[in-house]
């Protein structure tokens with residue numbers, strides 16, 4: 235039987251953070267050893283704050299070797315309160331004192347056309363990961379993702395036609411049920427081809443959807459990632475988020 239996603243549960247966000255840090259550092263070291271850089275994509279929502287808690291202060295983080303993309307981004311200016319780039323900048327990037335990563339924001343001159351915005355972002359991936367002719371899919375070293383209360387991840391929403399996208403690496407969405415409606419997102423094949431995928435989900439507000447993701451055959455986006463990635467996928471959650479979930483937790487170890 236295929237190996238299943240790892241579920242790591244911690245009493246609080248304060249105990250989750252050091253484990254997430256160790257996990258990220260392990261991924262970073264493996265990636266740098268493999269190809270000299272660490273290519274990561276991150277979500278918005280609550281993730282940047284948890285990430286900052288995990289990664290700051292940043293000794294042992296080789297920021298200069300990081301290349302940071304956005305797993306999804308809202309079609310808004312970078313200084314808009316809804317921008318995932320803006321959030322990461324405020325929570326984490328602005329707090330770095332030494333080395334900085336290379337960060338890939340969206341091209342804001344294209345905000346009026348989400349298809350062009352997505353195509354341009356895909357070109358940024360092509361430039362970083364090699365040409366589309368030579369690789370079928372970009373392979374991120376690590377994706378750091380959130381999970382919405384409806385089981386969405388990135389801007390891949392339950393039942394949405396975007397879940398069937400097999401060609402594009404980055405796709406536009408104009409009808410996101412979570413505001414703002416206009417966004418771009420990595421597609422499911424890109425998500426599931428990452429070397430590692432880490433979800434972070436905290437708070438009692440997540441427990442109903444966690445039951446659905448881990449206990450039923452739902453086809454929810456997060457469950458699809460679990461199914462495709464198996465033990466390449468790890469969940470960092472607090473006890474409140476998985477209260478009553480019968481799926482076995484693992485003691486955290488690397």
Ligand SMILES: O=C(O)[C@H](O)[C@@H](O)[C@H](O)[C@H](O)COP(=O)(O)O
Nearest residue numbers: 277278279280380381382387388
């Ligand atoms: O831009 C976005 O809206 C996010 O990337 C989105 O996919 C987020 O990660 C989830 O909605 C979880 O958000 P929370 O962590 O805030 O619950």
